[in-house]
Amino acid sequence: MCQSIERIAQFVNQTTIRYHVQDMTAKKRVYLDNAASTPVDERVVAQMEPYWTSIMANPDSIHEDGVAAARALEQARGSVAAALGCRDDEVTFVSGGTEANNAAIFGLIRSVQKGRPLDSMHIITSAIEHSSVRACFEVLAEEGVRVTFLDVDETGRVHFEDLEHAVTSDTVLVSLMYVNNEVGTIADMHKVRSCVRSARKRFGSSFPYFHADASQALPWLSCNVDDLGVDLMTLDGHKMYAPKGIGALYHRRDTPLEALLHGGSQEQGLRPGTPPIPLIVGFGAGVAYLEAERDSYTADIGRLRDYLVSEVKRAVPQCLENGPPTSMRIPGNANLSFPPHDAEQMVLELDARGMSVSTRSACLKDKQGGSSVIFALYGDRERAHTAVRFSLSRYTTKEDIDHAIAAILETIHKLDVHAG
Numbered sequence: 001m002c003q004s005i006e007r008i009a010q011f012v013n014q015t016t017i018r019y020h021v022q023d024m025t026a027k028k029r030v031y032l033d034n035a036a037s038t039p040v041d042e043r044v045v046a047q048m049e050p051y052w053t054s055i056m057a058n059p060d061s062i063h064e065d066g067v068a069a070a071r072a073l074e075q076a077r078g079s080v081a082a083a084l085g086c087r088d089d090e091v092t093f094v095s096g097g098t099e100a101n102n103a104a105i106f107g108l109i110r111s112v113q114k115g116r117p118l119d120s121m122h123i124i125t126s127a128i129e130h131s132s133v134r135a136c137f138e139v140l141a142e143e144g145v146r147v148t149f150l151d152v153d154e155t156g157r158v159h160f161e162d163l164e165h166a167v168t169s170d171t172v173l174v175s176l177m178y179v180n181n182e183v184g185t186i187a188d189m190h191k192v193r194s195c196v197r198s199a200r201k202r203f204g205s206s207f208p209y210f211h212a213d214a215s216q217a218l219p220w221l222s223c224n225v226d227d228l229g230v231d232l233m234t235l236d237g238h239k240m241y242a243p244k245g246i247g248a249l250y251h252r253r254d255t256p257l258e259a260l261l262h263g264g265s266q267e268q269g270l271r272p273g274t275p276p277i278p279l280i281v282g283f284g285a286g287v288a289y290l291e292a293e294r295d296s297y298t299a300d301i302g303r304l305r306d307y308l309v310s311e312v313k314r315a316v317p318q319c320l321e322n323g324p325p326t327s328m329r330i331p332g333n334a335n336l337s338f339p340p341h342d343a344e345q346m347v348l349e350l351d352a353r354g355m356s357v358s359t360r361s362a363c364l365k366d367k368q369g370g371s372s373v374i375f376a377l378y379g380d381r382e383r384a385h386t387a388v389r390f391s392l393s394r395y396t397t398k399e400d401i402d403h404a405i406a407a408i409l410e411t412i413h414k415l416d417v418h419a420g
Helices: 002-026 042-048 064-084 097-113 132-145 158-165 189-203 277-315 345-353 372-378 380-385 398-419
Strands: 089-092 122-126 148-149 173-174 209-213 232-236 247-251 332-337 387-391
Touching: 042 209, 042 277, 064 089, 064 277, 089 097, 097 132, 097 209, 097 232, 097 247, 122 132, 132 148, 158 189, 173 380, 189 209, 189 277, 277 332, 277 398, 332 380, 345 387, 345 398, 372 380, 380 387
Parallel strands: 122 148, 122 173, 173 209, 209 232
Antiparallel strands: 089 247, 232 247, 332 387
């Protein structure tokens, strides 16, 4: 009887979920939360499909089916390597951006740790990194590593002079994100590269190594590793029209890196475990499409973003635009504060009007308070508590933006009336 009840409950839950999804797709919704997760390109889905059921073998198997899976794995690796301008064996597939960041930061420190005590090492990052970077630095600080969190200016960039001053002969790692996930700031990677190389020359050392979280970058910017000067770089599939659950870590040859997982020789021994071939195929395909088509949509999306911002600011005088000028941010990002209205209430009101946006990184949804990124930029609590992020994709249309503008104005009007 109990098992029957459990089966009935399971069926009801599944049915409820299915009808809820059908209801969401039946009515007009505008999705402007692409910094949290993008839709999967339909062409990517099509390329993945055979690897769920037809070419399903383990790529480590030596039979024909296994060889076919291994070939698909290496083709995807080659696609990512081509986009990054690196060797195939410098690309390691992982589960996503969080794992890649952890593998880069802890992997480097654990490798270097073998030759020196933790308290002799110094690492540098910024005050507005993604939580999967910041948390690594906080853990290492608790273990005794000396950590510097660099402040940023109102554009979201670190002060280059502060970075130069922070680097010492003990600095083993500089980790700075390429594109900020909340305000879309594009880091001046060439200046960071110059600082890192100057420090190596000055101290006669291979240190510091340079890691960049580029999870938000590839849909909008080239990520050629030699041009950027990085030794380690993070990519995340579901930020670039590929599936969730897959990402990659670029790892330059001769950069020390210790595996955090053990039990197999897959991925050059850095990430043991059976590779998820369908996800990897999708990731490789997504990267290839972006490289081929990026220039065809970025300018159009930038104009839509500018139209959204200008129309909202014109109609809502108290609205504040957060982050850098358009020349220093990716085309798909807009971040606006609507004082005195709480950002989470804004998000819920907009959701009721068929619009998906966010207040800050989705990874911080359980944290209390406003955006720590906006507070780091301006030191203004109200501005941080009223900030809403709008992130467009290559699929965003003028109709979507007009719908969004109407929803924002309706929401502000309602909140103003209730506040009055």
